[in-house]
Amino acid sequence: MEAVVVKNLTKTYGKEKTVAVDNVSFSVNQGELFGLIGPDGAGKTSIFRMLTTLLLPDGGSAHVDGHDIVQDFRAIRSSVGYMPGKFSLYQDLTIEENLHFFATVFGTTIDENYHLIKDIYVQIEPFKNRRAGKLSGGMKQKLALCCALIHKPTTLFLDEPTTGVDPVSRKEFWEMLRRLREQHITILVSTPYMDEASLCDRIALIQSGKILSIDTPQNIVNTYPDRLLAIKANEMYKLLKVLEGHPGILNSYAFGEYAHATFRDAHTDTHALQVYLREHGLTGVEVKDAEVTIEDSFIKLLH
Amino acid sequence: MKQFLAFVRKEFYHVLRDRRTLLILFGMPIAQILIFGFALTNEVKDSEILVVDYARDNASQELLTKIGSSRYFNIRQAALSHSEILGAFKKGKIKAVVVFPADFNEDLLHQNKAQIQIITDATDVNTANMITNYLSSIIVDYQNQINQNLEIPYRITPEVRMLYNPQLKGAHGFVPGVMALVLLLVSVMMTAISIVREKESGTMEILLVSPFKPVLVIFAKAFPYLALSLVNVTAILLLSVFVLDLPVKGSVVLLFAESTLFIITCLALGIFISIKTDSQQIAMLISLMGMLLPTMMFSGFLFPIENMPIPLQIISNIVPSKWFYIIVKSIMIKGLGITALWKETLILLGMTLFLLLVSLKSFKIRLQ
Numbered sequence: 001m002e003a004v005v006v007k008n009l010t011k012t013y014g015k016e017k018t019v020a021v022d023n024v025s026f027s028v029n030q031g032e033l034f035g036l037i038g039p040d041g042a043g044k045t046s047i048f049r050m051l052t053t054l055l056l057p058d059g060g061s062a063h064v065d066g067h068d069i070v071q072d073f074r075a076i077r078s079s080v081g082y083m084p085g086k087f088s089l090y091q092d093l094t095i096e097e098n099l100h101f102f103a104t105v106f107g108t109t110i111d112e113n114y115h116l117i118k119d120i121y122v123q124i125e126p127f128k129n130r131r132a133g134k135l136s137g138g139m140k141q142k143l144a145l146c147c148a149l150i151h152k153p154t155t156l157f158l159d160e161p162t163t164g165v166d167p168v169s170r171k172e173f174w175e176m177l178r179r180l181r182e183q184h185i186t187i188l189v190s191t192p193y194m195d196e197a198s199l200c201d202r203i204a205l206i207q208s209g210k211i212l213s214i215d216t217p218q219n220i221v222n223t224y225p226d227r228l229l230a231i232k233a234n235e236m237y238k239l240l241k242v243l244e245g246h247p248g249i250l251n252s253y254a255f256g257e258y259a260h261a262t263f264r265d266a267h268t269d270t271h272a273l274q275v276y277l278r279e280h281g282l283t284g285v286e287v288k289d290a291e292v293t294i295e296d297s298f299i300k301l302l303h
Numbered sequence: 304m305k306q307f308l309a310f311v312r313k314e315f316y317h318v319l320r321d322r323r324t325l326l327i328l329f330g331m332p333i334a335q336i337l338i339f340g341f342a343l344t345n346e347v348k349d350s351e352i353l354v355v356d357y358a359r360d361n362a363s364q365e366l367l368t369k370i371g372s373s374r375y376f377n378i379r380q381a382a383l384s385h386s387e388i389l390g391a392f393k394k395g396k397i398k399a400v401v402v403f404p405a406d407f408n409e410d411l412l413h414q415n416k417a418q419i420q421i422i423t424d425a426t427d428v429n430t431a432n433m434i435t436n437y438l439s440s441i442i443v444d445y446q447n448q449i450n451q452n453l454e455i456p457y458r459i460t461p462e463v464r465m466l467y468n469p470q471l472k473g474a475h476g477f478v479p480g481v482m483a484l485v486l487l488l489v490s491v492m493m494t495a496i497s498i499v500r501e502k503e504s505g506t507m508e509i510l511l512v513s514p515f516k517p518v519l520v521i522f523a524k525a526f527p528y529l530a531l532s533l534v535n536v537t538a539i540l541l542l543s544v545f546v547l548d549l550p551v552k553g554s555v556v557l558l559f560a561e562s563t564l565f566i567i568t569c570l571a572l573g574i575f576i577s578i579k580t581d582s583q584q585i586a587m588l589i590s591l592m593g594m595l596l597p598t599m600m601f602s603g604f605l606f607p608i609e610n611m612p613i614p615l616q617i618i619s620n621i622v623p624s625k626w627f628y629i630i631v632k633s634i635m636i637k638g639l640g641i642t643a644l645w646k647e648t649l650i651l652l653g654m655t656l657f658l659l660l661v662s663l664k665s666f667k668i669r670l671q
Binding site for chain 2: 049052053054055056073074077078080082084086087088089090091092093097100101102104105106107147
């Protein structure tokens with residue numbers, strides 16, 4: 001069963017009709033952890049706001065739990081959980097007061113759905129009398145997640161929940177999301193971090209308001225069409241310059257301490273390539289096959 | 304209902320935990336009342352009074368000693384002609400002149416009535432009023448004293464002249480003015496800011512994506528300020544009665560009812576401002592410029608409306624605080640009841656309903 005169905009959704013802003021979301025269609029199955037992956041300004045937040053009925057679409061339609069986002073906005077508002085990108089809880093209220101407030105506003109109590117948030121809440125419970133404004137980034141996100149979950153939503157919308165959060169907290173946060181899936185809550189999450197994509201069941205790669213590809217992370221990686229090489233040299237900047245000048249080059253870019261490159265000829269001789277690079281004055285050259293990541297797929301799709 | 308109460312409680316947390324808000328809420332009204340109040344009482348204390356005694360007889364001397372023993376007046380004697388009295392006023396130091404006519408005692412004994420002239424500088428209306436009141440009461444006191452065992456009582460009539468502003472238009476009591484000002488500030492500015500703050504911090508986004516009705520958000524946000532404003536009204540009235548000795552002549556219940564009505568008018572205004580603005584600074588600026596200034600200018604609190612050019616007089620009619628000021632003044636100082644004030648009350652009620660309707664209509668249930 002599909003929890004979220006989006007059909008040709010379009011959103012423009014201002015008099016110039018700047019397109020933020022361009023004819024986007026996708027659907028999310030019930031209980032699925034679905035990721036919208038794309039850089040800042042790709043249109044992720046606009047999509048989330050339309051699905052949570054905060055914005056009206058300029059074209060197309062969408063349904064959440066079978067409710068139309070324009071007509072039945074009230075029904076959607078009472079059943080979904082939403083965590084905006086910006087930390088949006090009351091900074092002058094304590095952890096406990098925030099949670100209690102949101103539980104009451106949604107017509108429930110903390111006790112009633114405590115099992116849902118227990119794993120997360122126990123981590124911040126020692127600080128429950130601390131004001132939310134005084135929490136660290138990671139703790140704020142955990143609290144916000146608790147507040148979004150406390151009314152047992154059918155679908156959870158998390159807009160860039162890990163932006164500005166330290167790597168350890170990010171990892172913890174994603175583990176929590178994986179566990180939530182077991183509660184049969186559909187989760188839509190957006191993130192600009194490609195490494196988080198592999199933790200989703202399915203992802204949509206999005207850029208400039210358009211969806212480039214929708215599939216499981218594994219399939220997206222598997223369907224990478226070219227042979228990807230990881231190349232290293234002592235002179236990184238020069239290496240990139242030289243690679244760009246290679247006659248058979250398709251695409252090359254820095255990727256951590258390596259440069260990733262694809263060539264027209266899928267069977268490029270790595271030995272010949274090493275010779276070519278050394279001839280161009282590079283030292284410490286190393287060439288090997290690279291493991292394709294979502295980021296490589298994304299870059300490929302952009303070209 | 305439970306949701307509403309949780310919301311109201313949260314609002315109280317916001318207010319009580321923000322020291323600046325608290326200071327504005329409760330520090331300001333008290334400070335204003337005390338500043339206005341003591342500035343006035345200090346002036347009346349030790350006022351310079353010039354006595355022109357043409358009589359120089361028993362009665363005038365006795366009365367003079369009585370006036371002189373009051374802590375409110377510093378008496379100076381001088382034999383001046385009427386035209387010289389005016390000159391003395393223009394030099395500025397003296398607040399009032401008391402003139403005993405030549406045959407004061409004679410008139411009192413033979414005709415059983417005598418006159419005293421009191422001339423005050425009415426540019427400062429409050430002071431002039433107070434001085435005349437004090438002087439008159441001293442005279443009445445003296446009259447009672449000499450009348451004790453008499454069958455035909457002696458009568459001394461003070462003949463009062465208010466120089467420069469004979470009709471005494473202007474600031475009668477500052478308490479009604481301060482009340483209008485404080486309620487306006489607290490209700491309009493605080494509500495506007497607190498709603499806009501939810502927009503700014505993004506919490507409005509979450510509140511909208513909840514089963515909580517947007518209209519209830521508005522009411523829940525306004526409710527605590529209604530309560531706090533009523534606390535303010537009480538504080539102001541207590542201060543004015545017990546510290547400034549300015550009693551409420553009319554019905555206190557009516558006064559509170561009218562205050563509640565005016566607070567709701569202000570809350571509606573605040574809500575309207577909050578809907579139309581997106582940042583706390585702008586909300587504050589509009590509240591100050593758009594509400595506070597007109598109140599100071601057009602309520603009649605500081606400047607008599609009757610002396611304004613016609614266009615400004617017309618404008619003053621749309622300022623809610625003008626009507627509230629009239630109502631409070633009438634209840635507190637003149638002791639009038641609802642029968643005399645139904646017109647003003649109705650105007651205020653109409654404004655409130657209109658503002659509430661407009662703000663509820665223009666409230667956005669989505670982001671722009």
